[in-house]
Amino acid sequence: MTSLPPSANKSASINASLHTVAARSPFNWRFLGGLTVTFLVFATIFLVLFVIVNAAQSLPSNQSAMSANIWHLLRMSSIQAGLSVFFALTVGAIAAVALYRLHFKGKCIALALMSAGLVLPTIIVAFGLLAVWGRAGWIRTTASTLFDQNLNFSIYGLVGILMAHTLLNGSFAARLFYDRLSSTPVTKLKLGRSLNLTPMARFLYLEWPALKPAIPGLAATIFLMCFTSFALVLLLGGGPANATFEVAIFEAVRLDFDLNRAALLAASQLVFCLIIIVPAANWNTKSMLISEASLQNIWPATDREKYVLAFLLVLLTLYYLTPLFAIIQRAISPALIRFLAEEKFLSALRASLTIASVSASLTLILAILLATARAELKQAEKLGTARFPRLFRLILGTPIFAYMAMPAMVLGLGFFLITRHLGLPTQTVGLWVLILANALLALPLANAALTPAYEKSANRYGKLSQSLNMSGWQRFRFIEWPLSRREAGYVFALGFTFSLGDVGVIALFGTDEFSTLPWLMYRALGSYRTNDAALVAGILLALVIFSFWALPYLFRIKRRA
Amino acid sequence: MLEINKLRFAYGADAPSYDFSLRVEAGEILGISGRSGSGKSTLLDLIAGFLRPQHGTILLDDRDLTPLKTEDRPISILFQKDNVFEHLTAQKNVELGLDEPKDATALLAKVDLTGFEKSRCAELSGGQQQRVALARTLGRNRPILLLDEPFSALDDQTADEMRQLVRQLVTEKGWHAILVSHHQKDLTELATRQLSLREGQLHAV
Numbered sequence: 001m002t003s004l005p006p007s008a009n010k011s012a013s014i015n016a017s018l019h020t021v022a023a024r025s026p027f028n029w030r031f032l033g034g035l036t037v038t039f040l041v042f043a044t045i046f047l048v049l050f051v052i053v054n055a056a057q058s059l060p061s062n063q064s065a066m067s068a069n070i071w072h073l074l075r076m077s078s079i080q081a082g083l084s085v086f087f088a089l090t091v092g093a094i095a096a097v098a099l100y101r102l103h104f105k106g107k108c109i110a111l112a113l114m115s116a117g118l119v120l121p122t123i124i125v126a127f128g129l130l131a132v133w134g135r136a137g138w139i140r141t142t143a144s145t146l147f148d149q150n151l152n153f154s155i156y157g158l159v160g161i162l163m164a165h166t167l168l169n170g171s172f173a174a175r176l177f178y179d180r181l182s183s184t185p186v187t188k189l190k191l192g193r194s195l196n197l198t199p200m201a202r203f204l205y206l207e208w209p210a211l212k213p214a215i216p217g218l219a220a221t222i223f224l225m226c227f228t229s230f231a232l233v234l235l236l237g238g239g240p241a242n243a244t245f246e247v248a249i250f251e252a253v254r255l256d257f258d259l260n261r262a263a264l265l266a267a268s269q270l271v272f273c274l275i276i277i278v279p280a281a282n283w284n285t286k287s288m289l290i291s292e293a294s295l296q297n298i299w300p301a302t303d304r305e306k307y308v309l310a311f312l313l314v315l316l317t318l319y320y321l322t323p324l325f326a327i328i329q330r331a332i333s334p335a336l337i338r339f340l341a342e343e344k345f346l347s348a349l350r351a352s353l354t355i356a357s358v359s360a361s362l363t364l365i366l367a368i369l370l371a372t373a374r375a376e377l378k379q380a381e382k383l384g385t386a387r388f389p390r391l392f393r394l395i396l397g398t399p400i401f402a403y404m405a406m407p408a409m410v411l412g413l414g415f416f417l418i419t420r421h422l423g424l425p426t427q428t429v430g431l432w433v434l435i436l437a438n439a440l441l442a443l444p445l446a447n448a449a450l451t452p453a454y455e456k457s458a459n460r461y462g463k464l465s466q467s468l469n470m471s472g473w474q475r476f477r478f479i480e481w482p483l484s485r486r487e488a489g490y491v492f493a494l495g496f497t498f499s500l501g502d503v504g505v506i507a508l509f510g511t512d513e514f515s516t517l518p519w520l521m522y523r524a525l526g527s528y529r530t531n532d533a534a535l536v537a538g539i540l541l542a543l544v545i546f547s548f549w550a551l552p553y554l555f556r557i558k559r560r561a
Numbered sequence: 562m563l564e565i566n567k568l569r570f571a572y573g574a575d576a577p578s579y580d581f582s583l584r585v586e587a588g589e590i591l592g593i594s595g596r597s598g599s600g601k602s603t604l605l606d607l608i609a610g611f612l613r614p615q616h617g618t619i620l621l622d623d624r625d626l627t628p629l630k631t632e633d634r635p636i637s638i639l640f641q642k643d644n645v646f647e648h649l650t651a652q653k654n655v656e657l658g659l660d661e662p663k664d665a666t667a668l669l670a671k672v673d674l675t676g677f678e679k680s681r682c683a684e685l686s687g688g689q690q691q692r693v694a695l696a697r698t699l700g701r702n703r704p705i706l707l708l709d710e711p712f713s714a715l716d717d718q719t720a721d722e723m724r725q726l727v728r729q730l731v732t733e734k735g736w737h738a739i740l741v742s743h744h745q746k747d748l749t750e751l752a753t754r755q756l757s758l759r760e761g762q763l764h765a766v
Contacts, residue, residue, distance in 0.1 A: 185643050187640045187641075187642065187643035187644075188643050188646075190606075190609065190611055190631075190638065190640070191638065191640070191643065191644065193611075193631045193632055194609060194631055194632065194634075194636060194637070194638050194658075195632075195657055195658030196632035196633075196658065197657070197658070201657075205646055205649065205657065206646075209646070209648050298611050299631075
């Protein structure tokens with residue numbers, strides 16, 4: 001037998017490796033892990049849906065009044081959500097462009113503050129806005145003291161809702177837009193500057209093309225968040241005229257104990273949300289964290305442009321920070337020490353931290369499983385071995401938006417009905433529903449942070465690790481985890497802080513014995529104990545900001561592989 | 562004549578510094594070779610004004626360009642990639658950056674792109690995109706042309722055509738061109754004179 005020359009052997013080996021790579025099926029356990037998550041989320045949704053629809057079918061006779069109420073809720077929710085999207089995107093784009101073009105000391109702090117806007121509890125924002133713009137707020141007090149003017153405006157109603165939504169979602173949009181602008185290739189900046197583009201031409205030809213692709217997904221996300229808004233509308237809505245479905249469901253359960261009405265409202269909300277979710281699930285998400293480092297000082301703003309942008313940025317920063325300062329100012333009082341030792345506070349703190357830790361871990365696990373599956377799918381698409389890639393991308397994208405289709409209140413109501421039906425202890429079930437709801441709540445952003453890191457790793461090392469026949473676990477341990485540790489830390493912090501500030505499901509399950517910090521604050525506000533509410537708000541704000549800043553460091557500790 | 566006199570730059574207090582001195586006559590293409598990280602792109606960034614030198618001057622026909630901002634300097638640049646805005650048409654790309662309205666169709670015709678005026682640059686090949694950028698450079702007609710490895714991403718035949726086109730334009734227009742590249746073929750076929758960049762300084766080849 002003639003032996004092959006060494007070069008031929010090498011070539012045969014390379015061909016065999018390539019063949020192995022090309023023949024690899026996307027249906028491995030890593031892909032199946034993501035599909036299992038999708039299946040479990042679907043199963044949960046269908047279970048809740050089944051229970052809610054069943055309850056809704058036994059509706060009492062006054063159906064015409066009910067349908068009129070649904071149309072009113074739909075119209076008002078859509079109007080406020082649509083306007084919120086417009087203001088949030090406008091404010092976000094202005095802030096992002098200003099931050100991108102201006103260079104100043106403390107810019108990293110401004111960016112960190114903007115990121116923190118993502119996780120600020122809505123109940124705190126509402127409370128902070130009231131402290132600044134409310135009847136006894138800073139603005140009115142200042143106007144009255146300095147100018148002897150009684151300002152005649154009310155923050156309650158649509159204006160208040162829009163102000164709060166713009167503050168929360170504007171900072172979210174600004175952070176995302178800023179990352180997209182930062183990804184502009186350096187050569188493009190050099191080219192634009194060498195062509196002496198005007199500030200407007202710079203926006204039109206360089207910045208707008210970078211921002212535009214993010215707008216549909218971002219607008220859908222913000223729309224749904226505002227459409228299903230609860231705590232803000234409850235505190236600032238000013239009555240039924242501006243109620244959302246979430247608030248109406250809460251009132252039906254907690255105030256009227258009309259579970260059938262709640263079920264019908266929940267079913268209606270589900271339908272409207274799904275109409276928006278289904279197309280949105282197939283939109284590509286872009287990285288929120290990963291961006292190429294670009295030499296931004298290569299093209300700083302010119303003099304006049306600099307002053308205009310700086311003025312706008314200062315205005316937006318003041319609008320963003322004053323409610324937070326107002327909370328801190330009201331929380332710092334001699335009563336704080338006494339309050340920290342109270343059992344009801346300690347019990348709520350324990351519950352909040354436990355729920356936040358477990359739900360953040362769950363968010364991270366779910367996001368990793370989904371990101372791994374999407375990376376596998378992308379790799380298979382690249383190699384041409386993927387079957388029905390669009391369909392599977394759609395399927396894997398659905399759990400990411402599950403929470404928005406089935407927000408806390410609907411999920412909570414479903415489990416509330418199951419709990420009653422089975423005669424289970426509300427408090428125990430409530431704890432797990434809170435964990436699950438909060439994990440799903442953080443999933444869209446967790447996915448946006450993790451998936452690009454996994455896809456990038458698959459692009460760079462997918463073929464190599466496959467040709468080396470590395471197992472899924474080895475790939476995760478030696479390649480994906482080290483490369484995505486930073487994003488994982490961010491995801492955990494996000495899940496933790498989201499959960500810490502949530503006031504959705506707890507509104508259905510909360511009792512005197514089972515309370516979290518936001519629920520404790522809401523109850524204090526409801527019984528006009530605003531000083532206690534201010535103390536909880538201050539503590540919650542400090543906890544959220546500290547956790548969001550400190551938790552990612554836990555994931556940066558390097559271990560020897 | 563383009564004169565660079567004792568131009569000094571360092572990226573930080575402890576970083577090694579670069580010292581550049583060179584002259585380029587009108588119609589000349591000066592080739593600069595050097596290993597990755599030797600400072601070739603730094604030199605171009607200094608001439609373009611993206612970086613500010615700590616010392617030295619850049620003179621064009623005795624006019625000092627050193628204090629000028631990038632947008633005010635009489636330069637055109639061709640990078641290895643990203644020379645065009647892919648979402649815009651070839652015509653719009655040529656029109657961008659022109660000081661006065663010019664016939665973009667005629668400029669595109671000079672680089673053999675007749676009929677591609679309304680094509681989005683994303684639909685064009687890498688070589689065609691470089692030609693669009695060259696048409697714009699032609700329209701701008703700035704006396705300094707900086708070439709930052711502009712042929713590296715092209716296939717051999719397209720690169721040959723582009724080199725020929727660039728040589729012809731530089732000679733015709735009397736531009737002062739500086740080409741940095743680590744591809745020997747680019748340097749030998751295009752440059753009229755060569756320098757090598759080693760340890761932050763230029764040396765004759």
